[in-house]
Amino acid sequence: MNSLSRRKFLKITGATVGAAAVITGSGKALFKGADKVNKKIVKGIKKIPTYCDVCFWKCGAIAYVKDGKLWKIEGNPKDPLSKGRLCPRGTGGVSAHYDPERLNSPLIRKKERGEEKWVAVTWGEALDYIAKKMNKIKEKYGPESMALFSHGVGGTFLKHTIKAFGSRNITAPSFAQCRGPRETGFELTFGDVVGSPERTDIKNSKCLVLIGSHLGENMHNTQVQEFAEAVEKGTSIIVVDPRFSVAASKAKYYLPIKPGTDIALLLAWMNVIVKEKLYDIDYVNKYGFGFEQFAAEISQYTPEWAYPETGIEPELIRTTAREMALYKPATLVHPGRHTTWYGDDTQRSRAIALLNALMGSWGRKGGFYLPYNYSVPKYKYPPYPKPEHEPVDNPNHKYPFAEGELLSTGIREATITGKPYPIKGWMVYATNLTQSLPNREETIKAIQNLDLLVVVDIIPSEIAGWADVVLPEVTYLERYDELNTASFRQSFISLRQPVVDAPGDQKPNWWIAKQLAERLGLEKYYPWKDIEEYLDTRLKGAGLSLNELKKKGVVTGPKEPIYFDEGIEPEFYTPSGKIEFYSLQLAEAGFDPVPKYKRPEQPPPGYFRLLFGRAPVHTFSKTQSYPLLHHQMEENVLWVNTDVAKRFGLKNGEYIKLKNTDGVISNKIKVYATERIRTDCVFMVHGFGQTSKQLKSTYLRGASDSQLITRYNTDPIMGGTGMNVNFVTFEWEV
Amino acid sequence: MARYAMVIDTTKCVGCQDCVIACETENNVPEGYCRDWITTATSGKFPTVQLEIRSERCNHCSEPPCVTSCPTGASHIHDVGGVVLVNHDECIGCKACLASCPYDARFIHPDGYADKCTFCIHRVEKGEDPACVSVCPTHCMHFGDLDDPESEVSKLLKERKYHTNLPEAGTGPNIYYLI
Incomplete structure (x- = not known):
């Protein structure tokens, strides 16, 4: 159907499960003290390395515990993401532990959904209740009728339990409500995704173009650090935004674009660059596919054509196009992250990818580097049951290039319509669905069709208010989690470990997932006793140990070449094996092979x-x-x-x-x-x-x-x- | 003698408030109070706008009115680096210093004494930077000794354009903003 590879997408989501049979028994007893630390109060200051969870960037950090109490948290200087400095959220993350409004014990709903009336129960009661309901759903509708919405690394083990249960309906709004179009647009063009952390070489860029991306307000730590470095070095910064963002205040050129017209600007920029032959001719000749058709198509999109659409003066369009070309290939047109804006977002992302291709910046210093991740063998589990049905989110491949990750809105839709098959249970981990999905009413409507809604959260979030069962999780400062082996400039592996005890009856996600699996008769999928055994097994497979990581927090791999110019053979995993200026696979699926601009709907008067x-x-x-x-x-x-x-x-x-x-x-x-x-x-x-x-x-x-x-x-x-x-x-x- | 100062590069600062939060945790600042804060100054007409973002705090003035206005001597100039400090035990919470400070840098701590930025003197005396400086993800803040011509702060002030806040108040502020 198309060449989008699941493998590439999975790299971002960090799935960690393998297959092979290792089975040990494990009882249903609740074992006390999961992730408990600091058995007795140690006087003085103790520094414990871990990695942050206030956002998804996963910065390496060092927590300070003073006289047994959590004091402060700083960046781990050895961590390549934080480089010793956290963002304000990371610095303020200590207060997640002290939040007086945290959930304290499992809750079962006692009135109507959404009325927020609860009865506190024990973990045993809550988990028994969930397991019973899940088994009922399985009997009546099949295991696929249980869906999981899960955001972040903490969902690793819940995903494992749900897969073992027999469902692949696992999703996060971070795809179809966030970076999905960007990944699809780049994969269609270069045959690879941008990934997270983004493979943007901001610190080495000589010209940085930000389109709606408000770095500095958006505190993705490494990117902001590199942005500041670029500002100091005098990088030419071009900011396109309807709002004079903080980044705009650092820019050489600020383009106050009319919202929704970015594709028109991108086409006009490319028109100038092609017409004036300002692109990286060798690079395009060598790696480009369909450049002539592309050039012919964009010849109509002059800056004069774009002016009434975008509100950007033709001369400013020309000047900024030439500015970009001046610094190529170290010109980075940033792909953004939250890219779900107008519904033509894949094509806008593709236009951004094509502009980068003209600059020759993919695989080049100051553009997009080629990332590495630390190879750690997966834990060997028995194979998951083979699902009888395809995932529910995208029936008949209505959205042909939605690959690799599921559409959260698709699962919501199936929950409302019961088609292609009913979804009767939701488990929600670390995503506040009434805020993260568009159209709150649709989410609430879907919830009404459920037989079971379980929310695992730290605080009584909005979505927890709609739940049948609320499970209180410990914060990242009180638990172990899956290892972080994200792709980056240099491979690294970092550990999250508990630095203080949880204040109440909260439990870590791995414990919840394991206990639930055992109640569902899936204990063979949890051959390990506790997460320390799991982590140590994985780390030993990479020649490391849990003890070593507990002390260091982060271990880095060797420095390897990250640019084509350092000897990496360029590879593009597209159907043509080249950078697709003209996309045959889009054309075959009935879409524009070269992005086109469509004028967005305008606000009515007074709106x-x-x-x-x-x-x-x-x-x-x-x-x-x-x-x-x-x-x-x-x-x-x-x-x-x-x-x-x-x-x-x-x-x-x-x-x-x-x-x-x-x-x-x-x-x-x-x-x-x-x-x-x-x-x-x-x-x-x-x-x-x-x-x-x-x-x-x-x-x-x-x-x-x-x-x-x-x-x-x-x-x-x-x-x-x-x-x-x-x-x-x-x-x-x- | 040393003269401690902070030099802050407004061209790099993004106003993220990390300095504010780091100060809160480092110094156990009571909830709802702060010793440093972010000010943004916007000028011009859209789309030709200028924005200056400043991390602000006590200026550790060379001529500090808070010290001269203090009836008990609690507010004083520390013998290291000219840092302006408050001796909590001697402070009676009369607020004379709050009224005299042109920067509104002080507040009354719930325990009854005047409180403010100390330049993290407890860290500086150990050879560390103040918490706000050491945490800043943009590396826009620099701390050092203006009496040492070789210090980073001295060099930056020699090489770059800068301003201070309310120099007309005549207090000799020691926080410098690079522009």
Whole structure:
């Protein structure tokens, strides 16, 4: 059907399960003290290396325990990701441990779903209840009717249990609601994905182009560190954003683009670069496929054509195109991360990939390096049962290039319709689905069709409020997790280990997954006694040991060549084996072989496009209650251009509400009237306006973009949900 | 004699507040208070906008009004590096120093004394950088001795353009912002 390789995608998600039979028995007894540390209080300061979990970047860190109490956490200087410095979320991560609103014991719902009325139960009762319900679902509908939504490394063992149970319906919103279109667009072009951490060689770039990517507000640690390094070195920075971001303030050129028109700009840039023969001719000749057809196609997209679409003056388009060409191949057109904007996102990502191809930056210093990961043998488990049905998320391959990861919205859809087969159970780990999926009502509708909703979380999140069973997990500071062997400039392996005891009756994810498996009669899939045995077995397979990692926290591999110019043979895993300027596989599937621009729908009079993004002190909707982070940003604000604010009589700091074109009204949010945004859009930071009554510190603080995202454009190529397509107006009744 | 100062490169700072949070954990700053903070100054008209982001704190002034206004001598100039400190035991919490500080750098700690940035003197005396400097992911903050012409801070001030906050207040601030 197409060449997108599952293998490449799996590299990002870090699946870790293998096959072979090693079976030992294991009882159902709850064993006490899972991941307990510090049996007696040690006076003085103890430094314990681990890796962070406040976001998915997984920075190596050193936790300081003073007189037996967690004091502070710093970057591990030996870690290649943090280089000894954490981001503000990582630094404030200690307060995850101290969060007074943490879940303390397992809960079973006693009233209607969403009423947040619970009864506290023991772990044994909660797990028995879940196992019974899961077995019922299996009997009635088959094991595939149990789905898992799981974000981050902590979900490793729950995924294992669900696969052993017989379901492959395992998903995370980080694909179809985030970086999916980027990965598909790059894979279609170069035959490989960008990955996480991104293989962007920011520190060596001489020209860095950021399109909507707001590094500095988006605190992906290594990237921000390298961005600052680039600023210091005098890298020519070009920022394209409807909002004058922090990154824009560091730029040589700021292009205040009309939202939704990025493809027009990209096509015009490529038009100039091809017409003026500014591209890397040798590179394109050697590695390019279908360049002539591509060049012919884009010859129509002049800067004059792009001007009325984008609002960017033709001369500025030409100047910036020439600027990029001046520094090639060390010109990095950053692929972004959260790329689900308008529904044509794969094609926009492909246009970004093609512009990089013209610069010859893929595989070159200052562009995209070729990453390595530390080879650690997988743990040998018995083979999983073969599922009878394909995953439920993408029936008949409606989205032909949705490969490698499942569509969370597809699983939600199947839960609502019961087609192609019913989904009756959800387990949710570390993803707040009412905030992370577009159209909250659809999520709630899907939940009504479930026989079982289990949420494993640290805090009483919004999604936990809808659960039948809530399982309180320990924080990353109180547990072991799967090893981090992410691909990077240099291979490395890092360990997360407990640094303090959990304050209550919380348990680590591995323990929950193992206990549940044992109750489901799947004990043969857990031949290890505890995670220390599991980790030590894996590490010994790589010539290391758990003891060594516990002391060092991180072990790095040898430095290896990362650029073509260092002797790596270029390989492109596309059907042509080359960089596909013209994509036959897209054409065969009925899509544009060269990206085309389509004018986006415009806001009705008096309405503004709702844009959302990140703040440096919060991750998604997960950290708003962590005391240290909470006090840095207790609620979000609404960015409105000062002229618009004047026209509508909005005062800085006053509370207003927003109403979208479907009549949905937001919670109140403070006006931030500023010169730093266009007049046709408004902006807010994602993750606020939470509705969990049990999470008092976040309850109705600020507004929720997710609530207002009732509309989304689905990317026909890979099923991503473009969410920047909602329009809002102001309401004064607060 | 040493004269400690902080030189902060506003062209690199992204305003992420890591310095603020690191200070909170390092110094056990009570919840809801802070010893340092981020200020953003926007000028111009969209899309021609300038933005300066500054990590701010006590300026450890050479002529500190908080010291002269203190009735008990609790506010004082430390004998190492000219750092302005508060002796908690001598402080009566009268707020005279709060009123005299043009930078609004002080607050009354819930335990009743005036509190503020100490330049992490407990770390500096061990040869370490202040917590805010050592944590910054952009490496935009530098700490050192202005009396030493070979120090990084002295060199940066020689090579780069800079400003201080409210120099007109005449307090001789020792936080410098590279522009």
